[in-house]
Amino acid sequence: MTGKEHKSICAFLIDHRLNQQELFEEFYDHIVSSYEDRPDKAENIHSHLETVLKDLGGKKGMRKILIARHQAYGRVYSKRLKELFWSFFRWPMALYSLLILGTIYLLTLIFPTQQLFTWLMLLISLAPITIGGFFALKFNRKCRKEGKIYRSRVSHSAALKPALLLTFPIHIWNLSVTMFGSDVALTLNQNMALTTVFTVLLITFTLTCLRLMTEANTEKLTTS
Amino acid sequence: MSSSKLLKGSLATIVMRLLEEQEKMYGYEITQKVKELTAGEFKITEGALYPTLHKLEAEGFLTTETQKVDNRVRKYYSLTREGNAEAKSKVAELEAFLVQLQKVLNPKPSLG
Structure with a gap:
């Protein structure tokens, strides 16, 4: 994981309001784990984050996760x-x-x-x-x-x-x-x-x- | 209908069953384990998994611990004592449901 990749993940999490400790740490680990485990090693962090966003149900899905965590x-x-x-x-x-x-x-x-x-x-x-x-x-x-x-x-x-x-x-x-x-x-x-x-x-x-x-x-x- | 939609109603049971086997797991590991067990046929989306984990945790069925792995924090989930009992009951309930569903999907021709 390069510094640039780390920054991209952080920016992604902040942009989607997963910026409180519990949410940030859990999703940071999730994204890094899936990125390290990606089958196509040529895939860069930006396209990987797009896949992650899709798996999380898009912006709406991420909002749901946030609400569920707070609830x-x-x-x-x-x-x-x-x-x-x-x-x-x-x-x-x-x-x-x-x-x-x-x-x-x-x-x-x-x-x-x-x-x-x-x-x-x-x-x-x-x-x-x-x-x-x-x-x-x-x-x-x-x-x-x-x-x-x-x-x-x-x-x-x-x-x-x-x-x-x-x-x-x-x-x-x-x-x-x-x-x-x-x-x-x-x-x-x-x-x-x-x-x-x-x-x-x-x-x-x-x-x-x-x-x-x-x-x-x-x-x-x-x-x- | 995609398998994801069919899976949704049984997600809590699947998570609890996996934790019964593995003792403790983290979110990404759960998604991969399901993928591995079903040879990629079932895919748990993170958008459904995390709210389920957090709900089970709030209900007292799961407990968590954090560990530092490769300079980042990893959150492991495991079953509480109540969670263990709930897992057994949920699995039994799902198995009974599948038996009944099988009867509906493949009705035996009546003898009379």
């Missing part, structure tokens, strides 16, 4: 997310949940105002997105330093998705309460018991997202 990771991570979340309500992790519940209850007694919880929830809901972004940035820098072609991982985006999907509406909700103060929202937020339960669930979910991201980052959890 597969999504399924694995949402299953793991549920496992991690419920583990906070089982021994020994339930101790953490009780500790959070106790702390929040005490806070409601010391600061009996919904404003504090609104801002607390805002801060908490931002944590997974911030940490997920940090992991993604760290990986990006590592790839640049090592001269890798890819800059991101499918697993990072799959682990970040639940945090984005579920904490974002909460974020919007709290913001709208703070800014516009609708009657229903105020009634709900003035109910301290409800606020406590909601805050505990939010903190537990945030911790779940953080654990999921840590696992994705340290590669403990991979579909690989």
Whole structure:
């Protein structure tokens, strides 16, 4: 494999958006293996890549592969997310949940105002997105330093998705309460018991997202 | 109809059966093994193979490990314990289906 051939394969993969680590590495190996194994050694890399594209079902087929890969990771991570979340309500992790519940209850007694919880929830809901972004940035820098072609991982985006999907509406909700103060929202937020339960669930979910991201980052959890 | 279209529905079973035999294989190796076993009659397209592998992996039937080969990363697939049980059941299901299909394609003349 010459440098020029390597570059052509990389460009092919980038052009077809197979530019995340898991996809890039698997398809790079596939193409190199098939190229080395080609029956007609006179065939150059460009015509070989055309054959590869055809076998992959053209641009449409490659898009399907990309979507299927993301969906597969999504399924694995949402299953793991549920496992991690419920583990906070089982021994020994339930101790953490009780500790959070106790702390929040005490806070409601010391600061009996919904404003504090609104801002607390805002801060908490931002944590997974911030940490997920940090992991993604760290990986990006590592790839640049090592001269890798890819800059991101499918697993990072799959682990970040639940945090984005579920904490974002909460974020919007709290913001709208703070800014516009609708009657229903105020009634709900003035109910301290409800606020406590909601805050505990939010903190537990945030911790779940953080654990999921840590696992994705340290590669403990991979579909690989 | 091309053999590829007929193969599509049985692809997961074929992949799992091969992994039952070989313990661990990588994507390209699977396509070549099928080609070799069928003397080139069956050709698994990569466009169908990888989504199948990724789906089986997400369902917990396959596990993967990576190895560095010739300065590149190679991803090997192998069956999990659940995958082994699923492979046996899928192969049995396909065999039973083929028996029934054979009856439909070659009906024996009735004696009565």
